[in-house]
Amino acid sequence: MTQTQEQALIAVLGTGVMGETALTGILSAGWDPERVVATARRPERADELARTHGVRTTHDNVAAAAEADVVILGVKPKDIGALTEEISSAVRPGTLVLTVAVGLSCAFYEKRLPEGTPFVRVMPNTPSSIGVGVSAISPGVAATDEHLELVETLLASTGLVIRIAEKDQAAVAALSGSGPAYVFYVLDALSEAGTLMGIPRATAAQLAAQTVLGAATMVQETGEHPAILREKVSSPGGTTIAGLRELDRGGVRAAFVDALTAAKARAGELSAELEADV
Ligand SMILES: NC(=O)C1=CN([C@@H]2O[C@H](COP(=O)(O)OP(=O)(O)OC[C@H]3O[C@@H](n4cnc5c(N)ncnc54)[C@H](OP(=O)(O)O)[C@@H]3O)[C@@H](O)[C@H]2O)C=CC1
Numbered sequence: 001m002t003q004t005q006e007q008a009l010i011a012v013l014g015t016g017v018m019g020e021t022a023l024t025g026i027l028s029a030g031w032d033p034e035r036v037v038a039t040a041r042r043p044e045r046a047d048e049l050a051r052t053h054g055v056r057t058t059h060d061n062v063a064a065a066a067e068a069d070v071v072i073l074g075v076k077p078k079d080i081g082a083l084t085e086e087i088s089s090a091v092r093p094g095t096l097v098l099t100v101a102v103g104l105s106c107a108f109y110e111k112r113l114p115e116g117t118p119f120v121r122v123m124p125n126t127p128s129s130i131g132v133g134v135s136a137i138s139p140g141v142a143a144t145d146e147h148l149e150l151v152e153t154l155l156a157s158t159g160l161v162i163r164i165a166e167k168d169q170a171a172v173a174a175l176s177g178s179g180p181a182y183v184f185y186v187l188d189a190l191s192e193a194g195t196l197m198g199i200p201r202a203t204a205a206q207l208a209a210q211t212v213l214g215a216a217t218m219v220q221e222t223g224e225h226p227a228i229l230r231e232k233v234s235s236p237g238g239t240t241i242a243g244l245r246e247l248d249r250g251g252v253r254a255a256f257v258d259a260l261t262a263a264k265a266r267a268g269e270l271s272a273e274l275e276a277d278v
C-alpha cells in the first residue's frame, strides 16, 4: 500500500450485505477505520456498523461523498440512479467511484457524475466477506491502471480480483456473482439426499460442504479441467457413473446452463429498465 493509498478516505454508501463485505475487506487490507465512513439509512444499522467495525457512520451520503477520495456505491440497482445523482455535485475532481451493482453500465454512472470522474465496476460475491471471494473489475473511460491497482489493493483481502472487459460483466455476475447461491442450492440438495439415506442431518451437511470445498480446491491445485477430475472419480461400471447418469437424465447440466443464461438475461433486463435514458 502506498502512502497516498493509506491516506485515502473511503466512503461506502449503502452498507448492506455487499457494502459491509467491501468494508470488511478494506479494513482487513489494513485501512485505518478512521479513514473509512459508511452510510446507512436506518440509525440502528449505522450503530451496528460502528460497533462492529469501528468506522464512522452517517446517514448523509452527500457529506460522506464530499470528503471521500474513493466512493463505493453499495445500493441495489433500483436505487443507484437516485444515489448517483444525489452525490454528483459533491464528488470532487479525481475521486474514484466504484459500484458493486449488477447490470448498470459505466456509461450510466459517467453520465450522472462530474465529467472525467474515474469509475470502476466491480462484481464481487458473498464469499468475499470471508476472504475467499472473487471480484471482477472493469474500468470506465477515465479510470487508469493506477485506479485499477488501487481497487485491487482495496479488495486484496476479499479473495481473487480479476480484470475483465465490461461487456462480460453480466455473464460474470451470472457465474461468480450469483454462483454461491447455486452452490448453496447444490449443498442443500446433497445434504438432503444424505439425510434421506439415514445420515444424521449435521453430518450430511458437513460431508457435503467438505466435498465441495475439496473438489474446488483440487481444480485449483491440479490445474486440471473439472471434466478430467470427474472422470477420475467415475470407475467403469462403478457407483459414480450410475449417479452421474441420473444427473444427465434429470437435465442438471442443461439446467445450469439455463440458470446462468437466465441470470445474465435478467442483468440485461435490469439494464434496459433502469438505463432507458442512460
Ligand atoms: N448480494 C450479493 O450476493 C451481491 C450483490 N451485488 C450487488 O450489490 C448491491 C447491493 O446488494 P446487497 O448488498 O445484496 O443489498 P442490501 O439490501 O443488503 O444492501 C443495500 C443497502 O443499501 C441501503 N440503502 C439503500 N438506499 C440507500 C440510500 N439512499 N442511502 C444509504 N443507504 C441506502 C439499504 O438500506 P436498508 O437496509 O435501510 O434498506 C441496504 O442496507 C446490489 O446492487 C447488487 O446488485 C453484487 C454482487 C453480489
Ligand SMILES: O=C(O)[C@@H]1CCC=N1
Pocket: 102, 173, 177, 178
Ligand atoms: O441477485 C442479484 O441481483 C445480485 C447480483 C449478483 C448476486 N446477487
